[in-house]
Amino acid sequence: MLFVNSLQSTLFLVCICLFARIAYSAPVQEQDDALDKRASFYAITGLKSSGTHQRLEIRQLQKNTAQWNLYLIALNRFKEMSQSDKLSYYQVSGIHGRPFKAWDNVQFTPGQSGGYCTHDIVLFPTWHRPYIALYEQILYGIVQEVAAEMTEQRSTYVAAAKTFRAPYWDWAAPRQNGAVYPSIFKGTIQNGVSYMNINLPNGTRRIKNPLYAYSFHPLSSSDLPNNPFDIWPTTLRYPTSKDRGATSRNDAVAAQMLQSQPSYSQRFMNLLQVYYKFEHFGNEGWEPNQSGTYDSLESLHDQIHGLVGNGGHMAIIDYAAFDPIFWLHHVNVDRLFAIWQAIYPSDKNWMPAKNKINFGTAVLTAGQNVDQTTPLKPFHKDTAGNFWTSQSSRYTTSFGYSYPETTNASPASAKKAVNALYGPTSGKHISKRRKRSTPSASASSAAAAASQTAMAAAIAAGLNPELASAVAANATSTVSAALVPATSAASSSGTTPEHYTEWITNIRVAKDALQQAFFIHIFLGDFNPDPACWSFEPNLVGSHAVFTPFTNASAALNAAHRAIVTGTIPLTRTLTAHADQGLVDIDDESAVESYLRRNLHWRVTRMDDTSVPRAQVPELKVSVVSCDVTAAQAEDEFPVWGEFTVRTGVTEGRPAGLSAGEDA
Numbered sequence: 201m202l203f204v205n206s207l208q209s210t211l212f213l214v215c216i217c218l219f220a221r222i223a224y225s226a227p228v229q230e231q232d233d234a235l236d237k238r239a240s241f242y243a244i245t246g247l248k249s250s251g252t253h254q255r256l257e258i259r260q261l262q263k264n265t266a267q268w269n270l271y272l273i274a275l276n277r278f279k280e281m282s283q284s285d286k287l288s289y290y291q292v293s294g295i296h297g298r299p300f301k302a303w304d305n306v307q308f309t310p311g312q313s314g315g316y317c318t319h320d321i322v323l324f325p326t327w328h329r330p331y332i333a334l335y336e337q338i339l340y341g342i343v344q345e346v347a348a349e350m351t352e353q354r355s356t357y358v359a360a361a362k363t364f365r366a367p368y369w370d371w372a373a374p375r376q377n378g379a380v381y382p383s384i385f386k387g388t389i390q391n392g393v394s395y396m397n398i399n400l401p402n403g404t405r406r407i408k409n410p411l412y413a414y415s416f417h418p419l420s421s422s423d424l425p426n427n428p429f430d431i432w433p434t435t436l437r438y439p440t441s442k443d444r445g446a447t448s449r450n451d452a453v454a455a456q457m458l459q460s461q462p463s464y465s466q467r468f469m470n471l472l473q474v475y476y477k478f479e480h481f482g483n484e485g486w487e488p489n490q491s492g493t494y495d496s497l498e499s500l501h502d503q504i505h506g507l508v509g510n511g512g513h514m515a516i517i518d519y520a521a522f523d524p525i526f527w528l529h530h531v532n533v534d535r536l537f538a539i540w541q542a543i544y545p546s547d548k549n550w551m552p553a554k555n556k557i558n559f560g561t562a563v564l565t566a567g568q569n570v571d572q573t574t575p576l577k578p579f580h581k582d583t584a585g586n587f588w589t590s591q592s593s594r595y596t597t598s599f600g601y602s603y604p605e606t607t608n609a610s611p612a613s614a615k616k617a618v619n620a621l622y623g624p625t626s627g628k629h630i631s632k633r634r635k636r637s638t639p640s641a642s643a644s645s646a647a648a649a650a651s652q653t654a655m656a657a658a659i660a661a662g663l664n665p666e667l668a669s670a671v672a673a674n675a676t677s678t679v680s681a682a683l684v685p686a687t688s689a690a691s692s693s694g695t696t697p698e699h700y701t702e703w704i705t706n707i708r709v710a711k712d713a714l715q716q717a718f719f720i721h722i723f724l725g726d727f728n729p730d731p732a733c734w735s736f737e738p739n740l741v742g743s744h745a746v747f748t749p750f751t752n753a754s755a756a757l758n759a760a761h762r763a764i765v766t767g768t769i770p771l772t773r774t775l776t777a778h779a780d781q782g783l784v785d786i787d788d789e790s791a792v793e794s795y796l797r798r799n800l801h802w803r804v805t806r807m808d809d810t811s812v813p814r815a816q817v818p819e820l821k822v823s824v825v826s827c828d829v830t831a832a833q834a835e836d837e838f839p840v841w842g843e844f845t846v847r848t849g850v851t852e853g854r855p856a857g858l859s860a861g862e863d864a
Contacts, residue, residue, distance in 0.1 A: 241580040242286065242304050244334045244588065246599030247365070255365040255531055255601050259382060266353075266360035269398050271367065274342040275410035275524070283417065287338050293414070293526075295331065295578065297518035297749070299423035300562070306578030308562045314749060316578055319517060320559040320711060320763045322551060323570055324483045324498045325537040326590035330579040332534055333599040335527055336366040352401035365601045368531035371457065371504055372464040373621050380461045381454035385411050385525060392447065413448065414522045424519070426750045435523040438510035442808075448512065456507050456735040456743075463742035465622040466770040467500050468536060470704070472618060473838045476544050478551045482537075485558065486708050486764040491825050491864040492844040494706040497540070499744070499767035501533045506719060506745025507735070511807035515717045517749045535603045538596050542606045542614035551590055559711075559763045616836040701789060702827045702841070703771040705800070706864075707744050710819035711763040716806060720744040720820070722769040723801040724778065732809040742769035764819055771796070771824070789826065796824055796850045814855040823858035824850040 247253075262268050283290035286304065295303050297315035302308060306316075318327040347354070347361035371380055387394035387409035394412035397404050413434040421430040428442040438449040475481040475493060484499040509515025513523045520526050551572045560566040563577045572594075575587035596602055605617040705722050725739035735743060744767040775795075779786040784795040802822050804812040814820060824847040830840040846864045851857030858864065 241583055241585050243582045244330050244337060244579050245581070246333050246601075247337060247340055248598065248600030250362050250600060252597050252600050252602055253363040253365050254607060255535065255603055256367050257370050257604075258367040258384070258528060261367040262384070264360065265399060266357050267364050269400060270343045270346050270357060270361055270364060271339075272396070272398055272407060272410055273346045274339055276408060277342050277346070278339055279410060279414055279524070280417075289414065290416070290522075292335055292338065293521040294423075295334075296521035296526075297516075298425075298429075299420070301423075303578045304580060306563065309565060312560055312562050312565060314560070314562050315518065316562050317517065318561055318564070318576075319498065319747070320483060320485050320765060321557045321561075321564070321570065322479055322483050322485075322555040323574065323576065323590060325534075326551075326572075326593055327576045328530055329534055329537075329593045329596075329599070330576055330581075330588040332366065332527070332530055333593075334579060336599075336601070339366060340364060350401070366531050367528060368535050368603075369525070369528035370532055370535075370621075371461070371529070372468050372536075374461065374465065379454070379458075381450070381457040384409070386450040386454075387412055411524050411528075414524060416522075426518070429513070429516075429519055429750075432513075435514075435519075436512035437508055437514060437523070437525070439512045442511075449510075453508055453510070456510075459736055459740060460503070460507060460742055462773055463769060464500065464503070466773060467495055467768060469618070469622050470702075470768070470770060471495055471497060471500070471536075472540060472543060472615075474841050475540075476549055478549060479555065481540055484765040484767065486766045488863045491706060491823070491846050492827070492841075494704075494708065494766040495768040496766070497533065497536060499765065500536075501529070502747035502767070503743065503745045504529055505747045506717060506807070507743065509717075509807070510735075515745075515747070515807050517747060519750070520747075534596075535605075538603055538606045539614055539618060541594075542609040543611045545611065550594070612836040615838055619832075619835055619838075698831060700829055700831060701772075701786075701792075702829050703775055703792065703796070704825050704827075705741070705769040705771055705802075706766065706823045706825055706858075707768065707802075708764055708766045708819065708821050709746060709817060711746060711748055711765045713746070713818045713820065714806060714812060715748075716750070717748045718746050718807065718812070719805050720746070720822070721803050721805065722771075722822075723803070724771065724774050724796075725799055727801065727803075731803070731805045731811040734803060734805060734809075741771060741774050744769060762819075771800075792826075793824075793847050793849050796847070800824065800850060802856070817856060820856040821858050821862070822851055822856055823848070823864060825864075 256264075261271065279289045281288035281290070285291065291303060294301065295315065296317045300308075300313060300315060303316070316327075317331075318324050321327075343361045343364045344358075347357040350357045369382070384396065387396045389395075394409035395406055396409045397406055413436070415434045416424075419430070419433050424430050428439075428444075428446070431444045432439075432446060433444075436446055436448045438452050439446040440449060471481060475495070480487075480490075480493040480496065482497055484496045484502070487493065505514050505520060508525060508529070509520065509523075513519040514526060514529075553571055554569050555571060556567065556569050557564060558566055564570065564574075572590040574589060576589060576593065577587055579588045580586065581588045581592065592598065596606065605614055605621075609617070707720055707722075709720065719735070721734045721737075721743045722741045723734075723737060723739045724741050727734065727737045727739050734740065746765065775784065775786055775792060778784050778795075785791045802814065804814055804817050804820070806812065825844045826847055827844045828842040830842075832839045846858070848858055848860045852859045
C-alpha cells in the first residue's frame, strides 16, 4: 500500500488546505473600481518562504527520483481537480485565453474581449512571470500533500518536496542523442491513453502520463466554442485531422523540432548579444527601419508554439495553456528572460517609462500606454487586492526561484554559461570550425546517435525513407557542428578569425494576415513542392510561426492598431555548411549575396499544411541583412556586432520581398 490515512497525515493535509485557501479569504477595502468590493483574492506569494531554489530542466529533474515522482503524481492530481475550482488546472489555464471569463474577480474592461495574456505588448515577459508563479505555487502545494502521504522514505520525499520548483524544457540546447523533444512527452500509448512507469520505494508503478495531454472533464462547447476545439476531448499536438477522433502526432513534432533546433539556439544567442534594450528583446512588435532588432524573445517563443501545436491547442493563443507542455515551455521562456536580465542588470536596460500598445487584452485597450507600474492583471500579490507589476516581479528571487545559469550570477558568469550551452552554434565557432578538417571522436559518436534518433523519429512521423534519411543527415551535421569545443578550434594557430559576417533573414507580417496561425518557411536550396513536407525539408533553414488568437478579425477592422510582428531566421550556420561543400565563398560578401539571390526561398502555410501565395499575405516582407562581427576572445565574453546592412539585392522584385526604398 503506497499511501496511508493516518491522523498525522490528515492534519497535515488540513493545514495545507487552510494555507492555500486563506490567501483569498480576507476582506477587501478600497480597491480597483473593476473589482467587486465584497470579493476576496488569491495571493500569489511565490515560494520564497521555503528558500530560493533552482528550477531544473525536465531531463535533469528526471534524475532526482523523489522530485520526479512527486512532480508527476502532483501534476496528475492538479489536472484532475474540478474545473469549477478557481485553483484548478482548467481555470488557471483559462486565464491565458478561453473561456474568456473573469478570474479571481478581476473583471474585463468594458468593450474588451479575449484573454488576459499580453502578446505583442512590452509586458509579454513580465506578465507571464507571476502567471507561471501561480501555476508553480499550486503545484508545489500538491507536491507537499503527496510527500506527506508516502509510507516509505517519507523523510526523503518531504525533504525533496520542500525544494521542488516547476521544471522547464530547454528546446534550444543541442543534444548528443538528437532528442530535442523528450520521449517522455509522448510516453507509451495504449488505447489512445499515454502511460509511464515511475520507480517508487515499494516498486514500479504505472501511471497516466501527465505530460501528454489534458482531458477536459467535461468538454464545454460554451467555454471552448471554436471548431474543432469544441469537439476534441483532449489537447492535441499536430493533430491527424479536425475530426473528433483525431490524435496527436508527437513523432512528427519531434522530427520537425529536431530539424529547427539550430535555429532556436542561434536566435537566442543573437538576442543575448545584440538586444540589450528590454523593449527590443521582449516583444515582437515592428519598429520601422530598425533592421537589427527584428527578433525577440516573444517571436522565438512563437516558433515553439507553432511547431508543437501545428493546428492543435499549443498553436492558438486562446487554447495553448491547456496543453501540459505549455508550462514547461513558458518556464523556459522565463528562464531565457532571467538570463538576459543577468547579463543586462542595469536600469538603463529595463522597461522604458512609456510604451504605447497596439494590441488589446481583456483588461488593456489598444492605444493606451503601459509601463513598469502597470498592474499585471489578474495576478494579485496579496489578499488586499494589490497586483503584481513588471517592477515588483522583476527579480525571480521575489518568487523563491532561480535557474542554473542565474543563481548568484554576474554578467560574465551568465555569458560563460550560455556560451557553453549554446555558443557552439554561434557565428564565431562556426567560422573556426570551417577551418577544421577532422571532427573529434566524441562529436562523431554523438552525431551517429543523433542520426539514429532522427531517422527513427522521421520514419515514425510518416516521412518516406528518402526524406527521413535527409532529416537524419541534417541532424548528424547539426550535432557534429554543435559539439565541437571552441577551445579545440582556437588552439590551431592561424585559424581564429578576428571578424566574421552574420547573415540573417528578417520577416515582418500582419499578425492577423490569415485570420489564423501560420508559418513562413525559409529554405536555402531546392525543396519538395508538397507543403506537408516543408517542416521536415533538409534545406529548411527555419520556420517562423505567427502565434494568433483563434480569429483576429477585430484587429483587421482597426488599421490604426493593426499589429505588425517580426522575427528572424539566422542563415550563417547553413551558409557555412554550403561553403564547406564548395557551393559559395562565405568570405566574399558579394558572392554570398548573389548565392542567396539564387537559392534563398520563402513560402507560407497555414497550420493545416496548405500553402498561401506569398503576395496574398498582408504586410509580408522578407529581407536579408548582414553584419560584421568581432569575435569574442574569452569564454565569458560575447562578440561585438557592428552596423547592419540591408541586402535588398537578395529580395528585390520577388513576391513579398523587400525592395530598395521600402521601410526595412
